[in-house]
Each structure stands twice: as C-alpha cells, then as structure tokens.
Amino acid sequence: MNTELRRRAYLDAMQVASWLPRVELPFAAPSRPELLAAFEPEPEPAVAVAPLVQERAPAAVPAAPPASSEAVRERPRIEVPKPGTTAKANEPAAAAEVSTPTPRERPVPPPRFALQLLRAGNCALLVELPTGEPFQSRDPAYLLLKDLLRAAGLPDAPQIIGEPVRWPLLVRGNMDQGPQAALDFVQSFIGARLEEQQPCACLWLIGLPAIRFAGAADAEAYNRELQVEELGAAWALPGLELLMDEPERKRALWQAMQRVRRRWLEASA
Template identity: 40%
Template structure:
C-alpha cells in the first residue's frame, strides 16, 4: 500500500470519528460483493488516533463546566449584594415612614346589600254596583265568559245580591307587574313599588264611583292591596283609605278546588252584605 493511500484513509477515518461516526472495516471478502482492497483487509486499528479528539472534547466539556460554575458563583455574589442593599434601604426608610405617615384606621368591609326580589303577578279590576273587585289572574290574561272561574264569580255575585255581570275596568287590561322589562329602573320594581302601584290604581277607581267595599280574591290581590304583608288573613276586613274597606278572600281557583271554602265565604258574606246593600 502506498503512503498516499494510507494517509488518505487515516484522514478519512479521523474525519468520520470527529463526526462521531463509527468506522467499519472489512475483515474478509464478502460473497457476491466487490473485492475489498488488500490494505483494508490488513488494516490495524490504532486506538491512539481517537485520543486527541476525545481529549479535546473532554477539555471543552471541562472548560464549559468551569465557566458555568464561575458564572453561578458570580450571580450568587451579585444577588447577596442586592439583598444587603435592599435591607439597608428598608431599615433607613422604615423610621421615616413611621414618622410621616399616621397609623391607618381599621376599615370594616361593608356587607353587600342583597338584591330585592321583583314580584310577578297579574290582577284584574272589576266593578259590580258599589263593590270593587280585584282578583288574581293565574295565566295573566283576562277571564273569559266561559271560564269556570268567571262562572263561579257570577254565582258569588248573585248570592251577594249584586249584579252578576261585573263590568271590566281599565279597558279590560289587567294590572301586570313588573311594568318595566329593561332600563335603569327595572331593578327597582320591588314589593314596595308594586304595592304603591296597586293601591294607587284602587284609589283612583274608588274615586270614580261610590264604593262601599273592595273585594280581594287571591294571594297577590290581598298582598299588594293591603298596606303590608301582615294583612293576609282570609275573610278578614282591613281599612284602605277614607271609609273604604278591603275584604280578603281566597282566589277563584282555590274556591273551585276546595269546596269547604265556599261555606266559609257564605258565612263571611252574610256579615258583610249589609254594607253594600244599605249603600245601594
């Protein structure tokens, strides 16, 4: 083997080793393959050839580790200096702050005001002679002539010796609450506002014609026509305005479901009947 070929092979293997590629050399001719060169078959690996490369890599790695250690040490020293400076500034600023700033007063956090519930109901105003009727509408629509509740109401008026065909007021338009569905004042439509609205409408209707008594049929009618929720006893009498009185009764729907309430209604009616009969 010539010196040039050997030198080229050594250089080639060195380059492959630098690239961390393993060098494979044939030990014998392989079947069905091109014949290997004689100098490759007789090649003797020299381990010392890789030592400079490995030594260089190890040296670079050690230098890098030393550099990292020194950088970490310098960073730790810088951090300690910063902490000492910060502690010194805080120690000198604390007495000044204590002298210049008055002690802060303890502030008690205010409890959030609970949002008031907005009631939802529909009421119908009717008139029969000197009696004004305010009754609940479960479906928020005016009663129809064929509704069982309306037929029962006619029977009650007939038993009370009043015109059994009541006149629908407000152009047959029910009182619906809440009035506003959006806007800045929508959240203020609480029970107090609803009560003031219903009582004002009743007062206006009573002033239109002579009124002896106001019938309240249903829970919402009783609740929002009276001055407060405390006046909610069935078949009871409470004062309204001037000489007008409120008569609290179950709803027409309850009278249909519970026949025993009709007997109580008749007994209470016999006590109240002279008031509207004498006025008529």
C-alpha cells in the same frame, strides 16, 4: 509507570494543586525548604446564629475554642428578617389592618302578579288573574266568580274597569319595582279608577296579590274586613284558584259573607 508518576496522577485526578507529605516518601523528589517552614493554622471565626435558627433551638450552642491563644475578632451579627415581615412591622397593628368591605345588599326582586279591576253593583272587585290574561266567559275561575256574586246578591256580570295591572311594569330599566313600589302603584291606580265611578260601598280583594298590594295585608286577612287608607272599606277573599283547589275554604267564605254583605245591601236599599 514509577511510584512518583502514579502519585501525581492520583493528585491530578483529585484536583490537588499543591501538597506536602508528612513523612519522607520513597523515590520522591526532594522537598523545597520553604515548604517545610512551620505555620500555625488560622482559627475559624464564630458564625452568628440567625434568629430563625434561634427560634427552633432556644438553647445557645457554645462556639468551638480557637486553635491558638490569639483572640478571634467577632464578626458583626446580621439580622435576618423573618418571612412575611415588612418594613412597617413596628407600626401599630390597627394601622396595618385592612377593613373588610361589607357586601352589598342584594336588591329585592320585583313581585309578579296580574290584577283586574271590576265593578258589580255597589262593589268594586280587584281580582287576581290566575293565568295573567283577562277572564273568558267559560273560564272556571270566572264561573266561580259569578257564583260568588250571585250569593252576595250582586249582578253576576261584572263590568271591566281599565286594563289589567301587570307587575313588574318594565322588563328592563333601573326604576324601583319592589314590593313597596308595587303597593303604591296599585293603590294609586284603584283610587284613580274609583274616583271616575259612583261611590263604592265595599272593595273586594280577591287573591293574595290583591290583598298584599292593595290592602297592605297578608294571607291571615282572609275573610276579614279591612280599612284601607284612601280606599275605604275592603273585604279580603282567597284567590279563585285557591278556592277551586281547596273547596273546604268556601264554608268559611260563606260565613264571612253573611256578616259583610250588609254593607252593599244597605247601600243599595
């Protein structure tokens, strides 16, 4: 292969379609006269710098001077929007803000308790059922209740009034069964049952659920007298299970009983 064919093979491999040698090449074909005409190189136009690039490099970079003396016409600047901007970027910030919805308040779960209303002499007893079931004659809690009645000078065989009050009333449904609904129901139940009985000298509230949902009080009312609206005088006692678990409470209970027992003793005289 001669020198000219090798040169053309190199140019084809580099994908060069047309070329013009600067010097005369040995063994090359003569150049065409129109290819040897002098020409001026076209100046490169200035490229506008995008706003994103200007933020990263605040200093302006001067454009390269044109190769010829002719003035280069500047292309129009194209504004590139920043990432994350919208068409409403010029609106007030207050209009763009989205109010965060406030979470709904969780409903208060219904309390769970079982109460039994009894009658012993001139006193009515609202007793917490420790197991949720009616008392049996050999239950330790019932035997302790009989001891308390004997110590108070009342009959130790109390009479059961109605069915136990179990809360919540419904397992399913949309009815309000919160603490306030339980308080209203228990007080209405006791008031209706006591109207059917002879006048009551004192209402015993035995156990925290009885104190809370009949007397509208808490554990601080243990061994104290309460005046419950529409129910009259009441006496708050610790629960039977609590008295068995903590026998030291019986001393304070006995001292309080000496002050309160005059209510039913005077009424029976």
